[in-house]
Amino acid sequence: MRVGKLFLPILFACLVCVSAVSLALGKYPVPLRDVLFFFLHKTFDVGHLDPDQAGLLNNLLIHIRLPRIIAALLIGASLSVSGASFQAMFINPLVSPSLLGVLAGASFGAAMAMVFFKSWLAVQMSTFIFGLFAVLIAVGIAKMYKGNTVLLLVLGGVISGSLFTSLLSIIKYVADPFNQLPAITLWLMGGLSRVDMGTLTFVATPQVGSIILTALFSGYLNALSMGDEEAKALGIPVEWVRMLLIFLATLMSALTVVMAGMIGWVGLIIPHIARMLVGPDNKILIPASALVGALYLLVMDDLSRLLLNVEIPIGITTSLVGIPFFAIILRRARRGWA
Amino acid sequence: MTPLIKVEEVYFRYSRKPVLTGINLAIQRGEIVTLLGPNGCGKSTLIKLMVGVLSPLAGRILYDGTEISRVGSKNLAREIAYVPQIHKSAFPYSVMDIALMGRIPHKTFFFRYSKEDLEIAYDALRRLSILHLADRPYTEISGGERQLTIIARALTQGAGTFVMDEPATGLDYGNQLRLLEQIDKLSHEGYTFIKSTHSPEHALWIADRAIMIKDGNIMADGPCEDVVNDANLFQLYNARVNVIRVDGSLQFCVPQAISGGI
Numbered sequence: 273m274r275v276g277k278l279f280l281p282i283l284f285a286c287l288v289c290v291s292a293v294s295l296a297l298g299k300y301p302v303p304l305r306d307v308l309f310f311f312l313h314k315t316f317d318v319g320h321l322d323p324d325q326a327g328l329l330n331n332l333l334i335h336i337r338l339p340r341i342i343a344a345l346l347i348g349a350s351l352s353v354s355g356a357s358f359q360a361m362f363i364n365p366l367v368s369p370s371l372l373g374v375l376a377g378a379s380f381g382a383a384m385a386m387v388f389f390k391s392w393l394a395v396q397m398s399t400f401i402f403g404l405f406a407v408l409i410a411v412g413i414a415k416m417y418k419g420n421t422v423l424l425l426v427l428g429g430v431i432s433g434s435l436f437t438s439l440l441s442i443i444k445y446v447a448d449p450f451n452q453l454p455a456i457t458l459w460l461m462g463g464l465s466r467v468d469m470g471t472l473t474f475v476a477t478p479q480v481g482s483i484i485l486t487a488l489f490s491g492y493l494n495a496l497s498m499g500d501e502e503a504k505a506l507g508i509p510v511e512w513v514r515m516l517l518i519f520l521a522t523l524m525s526a527l528t529v530v531m532a533g534m535i536g537w538v539g540l541i542i543p544h545i546a547r548m549l550v551g552p553d554n555k556i557l558i559p560a561s562a563l564v565g566a567l568y569l570l571v572m573d574d575l576s577r578l579l580l581n582v583e584i585p586i587g588i589t590t591s592l593v594g595i596p597f598f599a600i601i602l603r604r605a606r607r608g609w610a
Numbered sequence: 611m612t613p614l615i616k617v618e619e620v621y622f623r624y625s626r627k628p629v630l631t632g633i634n635l636a637i638q639r640g641e642i643v644t645l646l647g648p649n650g651c652g653k654s655t656l657i658k659l660m661v662g663v664l665s666p667l668a669g670r671i672l673y674d675g676t677e678i679s680r681v682g683s684k685n686l687a688r689e690i691a692y693v694p695q696i697h698k699s700a701f702p703y704s705v706m707d708i709a710l711m712g713r714i715p716h717k718t719f720f721f722r723y724s725k726e727d728l729e730i731a732y733d734a735l736r737r738l739s740i741l742h743l744a745d746r747p748y749t750e751i752s753g754g755e756r757q758l759t760i761i762a763r764a765l766t767q768g769a770g771t772f773v774m775d776e777p778a779t780g781l782d783y784g785n786q787l788r789l790l791e792q793i794d795k796l797s798h799e800g801y802t803f804i805k806s807t808h809s810p811e812h813a814l815w816i817a818d819r820a821i822m823i824k825d826g827n828i829m830a831d832g833p834c835e836d837v838v839n840d841a842n843l844f845q846l847y848n849a850r851v852n853v854i855r856v857d858g859s860l861q862f863c864v865p866q867a868i869s870g871g872i
Contacts (some may be wrong), residue, residue, distance in 0.1 A: 365701065488719075491714065491721050491722075494703065494711055501658065504683065505662070505687060506712070507682075507687030509683065547701075551702075551704070552702050552703050553703065
């Protein structure tokens with residue numbers, strides 16, 4: 273038993289390799305050997321590098337490709353971990369991070385700020401605030417009534433999600449159709465091209481922190497997925513553990529929209545793929561989801577960059593590749609859908 | 611002697627209609643108590659109140675002399691284990707994963723299961739003779755095996771009192787008997803059992819004491835031989851039954867229509 277644990281180091285090794293390859297790939301391919309040399313030189317000051325070439329590589333690798341790769345890793349891990357956490361907590365394997373309306377709220381926030389404010393920072397702030405606000409509304413609706421909390425939260429999420437989807441439509445309707453509307457539409461398809469080091473320094477800490485905290489609390493997720501009553505009878509303060517986990521998941525997924533717009537499917541399918549690899553025990557599943565998600569989004573971003581001459585919005589790549597992949601994997605997975 | 615669990619004037623309702631209307635009872639350490647009553651009489655509610663999943667709207671419930679809301683849910687979980695009606699899990703957790711959940715009340719915040727926890731969980735599976743199922747997914751085993759898995763979790767919890775909601779419901783005949791056998795075996799090891807059932811015979815076979823609940827109140831409470839009789843069963847279920855004694859000790863319930871009034 274516990275063979276699942278063995279996958280974690282393997283996945284981590286894959287992640288390191290794919291990251292290195294991703295650094296090398298691009299419109300201007302850099303041989304993998306040069307990438308390695310450059311980083312050895314930069315971190316340990318070993319070997320010799322031509323200053324001109326060093327400057328070029330520094331620009332290309334450190335300023336252009338590295339932020340993008342880090343963003344892809346963070347987004348993939350965040351969406352997958354929040355998806356896995358939601359699936360366990362809502363006792364439903366078909367749930368995704370958008371369940372409580374965070375993505376709808378964040379999209380509305382982004383679109384609204386694009387229309388009414390000019391600054392990119394305002395767009396990012398608004399995205400984040402409305403993502404959190406949408407979930408707050410969902411939770412508020414659930415708290416208004418007595419009854420099955422899990423069910424009420426799902427209903428609250430449906431209401432809040434629909435509300436912000438309608439509001440988004442209003443924004444699209446009033447947006448200037450020549451400049452603003454295409455910008456909004458493109459943003460909703462997702463893309464990592466606008467990621468910069470500035471944004472990364474601001475989002476990386478809360479995202480990594482939330483992922484780690486969720487992983488640390490993952491032992492409770494198993495019990496929560498047996499239902500509230502059993503979890504309570506096991507001495508777990510169900511209400512506040514759930515609210516904390518919802519807050520962490522919301523924080524993570526709202527920040528993915530801040531970085532790269534809407535990226536669908538990852539939060540739904542990656543937990544399944546991870547579950548097929550390591551089993552359903554959340555103590556292993558949560559870190560495995562983080563690793564598989566990061567790997568998946570990195571590969572998808574590479575495809576988005578390289579497949580065509582123009583960059584394909586990553587939201588399109590993740591779903592186009594994800595859907596058939598998911599269908600194939602489900603055929604082979606007999607367990608897990610009881 | 612302080613009773614292990616004392617229910618005092620407990621009142622509860624979910625919506626408008628009261629479910630329990632002033633229940634009083636005391637359970638002593640080591641007893642096997644069977645709750646009997648028709649559907650919707652409040653058995654499950656009483657059970658959930660005793661394990662602290664629900665809180666009484668009036669009255670109080672004491673564990674070993676202390677009100678359970680003051681015992682703290684974690685401390686209570688180390689003393690009382692809740693065995694719900696058999697259910698399916700949405701995720702294919704292994705039997706071992708589920709048994710290990712019983713260690714949660716012994717853990718703090720960010721926990722990992724230690725080697726000792728694994729040993730305790732394996733030991734529980736061994737005691738219930740389901741060690742061979744340890745790695746099997748909970749979703750793929752039979753109802754009886756699932757019920758035993760949940761009992762294994764209760765053992766892993768280290769609790770001395772098991773509160774079981776209709777543990778035999780949904781099990782086939784053989785599994786029901788094996789379950790009763792396990793309960794009987796554990797009760798001889800000193801565990802206290804409070805269980806509800808729809809089979810009065812189960813009370814006659816392995817319980818010391820039967821409590822009959824009707825319309826949110828206690829209709830009868832006492833040793834099984836005294837309480838489970840023709841008159842009480844008629845009053846409780848509105849069904850005419852003869853309780854028949856075989857060999858002077860073993861008792862059966864036979865419907866009057868069939869027995870023809872032996």
